[in-house]
Amino acid sequence: MxxxxxxxxxxxxxxxxxxxxxxxxxxxxxxxxxxxGDTKSYERTPAHLGLTYEDVWLRSSDGVNLHAWFIKLLPDCRGHIRSPFLV
Known part of the structure; x- marks a missing residue:
């Protein structure tokens, strides 16, 4: 034992x-x-690729704040557009 x-x-x-x-x-x-040549701080944004974006902060169900980028398909689009890739 x-x-x-x-x-x-x-x-x-x-x-x-x-x-x-x-x-x-x-x-x-x-x-x-x-x-x-880059640092580990992830300073790259979608703007480096020529995309327009908005910073978005989301709160998860357990209270953690998450950072995200909202990237529009087309910057000036309004309403629903049909994608040529969808059949």
């Missing part, structure tokens, strides 16, 4: 240390592509 409790404590300790290491090194474990 004693060895089972000792084994359980070691197992929990290994899991806790492993999770702490994952949190500490998460930016090194996840690949985020960065172009040469």
């Amino acid at each position: 004693v060895s089972l409790m000792r084994l359980l404590r070691y197992g929990v300790g290994i899991v806790v240390v492993g999770m702490a290491l994952l949190v500490a090194f998460q930016e090194k474990l996840v690949y985020v592509p960065v172009l040469p």
